[in-house]
Amino acid sequence: MAARYCTDSFVLATILAPPSTLAASPNVGGGSFAAATYFWKITGLNGRGETVVSNEATTAVALNGTASLTWAALPAGTTGVKVYRGTVTNTENVLVATLGAVVAYTDTGTAGTAAVPPAVSTAEISSMLTEAGSLRDSTHPAVVANPNAFVTTVPVAGTNHVSPGRLQYLAVHPSGPEL
Numbered sequence: 001m002a003a004r005y006c007t008d009s010f011v012l013a014t015i016l017a018p019p020s021t022l023a024a025s026p027n028v029g030g031g032s033f034a035a036a037t038y039f040w041k042i043t044g045l046n047g048r049g050e051t052v053v054s055n056e057a058t059t060a061v062a063l064n065g066t067a068s069l070t071w072a073a074l075p076a077g078t079t080g081v082k083v084y085r086g087t088v089t090n091t092e093n094v095l096v097a098t099l100g101a102v103v104a105y106t107d108t109g110t111a112g113t114a115a116v117p118p119a120v121s122t123a124e125i126s127s128m129l130t131e132a133g134s135l136r137d138s139t140h141p142a143v144v145a146n147p148n149a150f151v152t153t154v155p156v157a158g159t160n161h162v163s164p165g166r167l168q169y170l171a172v173h174p175s176g177p178e179l
Contacts, residue, residue: 018042019072022057025059028065031108038086039086040057040058049121049122049124068104079100082117094113
């Protein structure tokens with residue numbers, strides 16, 4: 001039986017949008033902040049990962065004050081929010097809270113944990129393996145002339161791999177569709 005190769009394939013993914021319209025305002029008392037100016041960014045969460053950051057919000061907090069953070073309604077599919085804080089603009093390096101799907105949080109100045117928001121979103125909503133380019137059978141002259149250009153990789157189900165539906169299709173049609 002001849003094997004079927006695709007010269008190009010890629011994954012089309014729909015990514016969850018990050019939260020937006022983050023704003024911060026100071027409150028007197030009730031917290032443990034040192035008097036200073038602070039900066040925040042938030043990310044959205046879903047079952048597959050975390051988005052890139054929202055806009056940055058900043059405010060000056062008084063000694064032992066708190067900061068109220070608010071943001072717009074979350075994009076559909078968002079199941080949670082992470083709140084990052086910093087003391088230098090665009091350098092949020094402390095994860096202060098992991099929340100449910102809420103639109104407000106009061107930061108009391110707790111220490112949090114060292115962490116930075118992701119530079120690339122992992123919060124996929126859906127993905128689809130798409131084949132492009134030319135399909136070639138293993139007996140095609142282009143494959144016979146340059147077999148190293150067509151490498152067989154066994155597909156694996158799971159995140160960032162082939163979907164279970166695609167695996168089932170490949171099990172039934174190992175040579176791919178006839179053209």
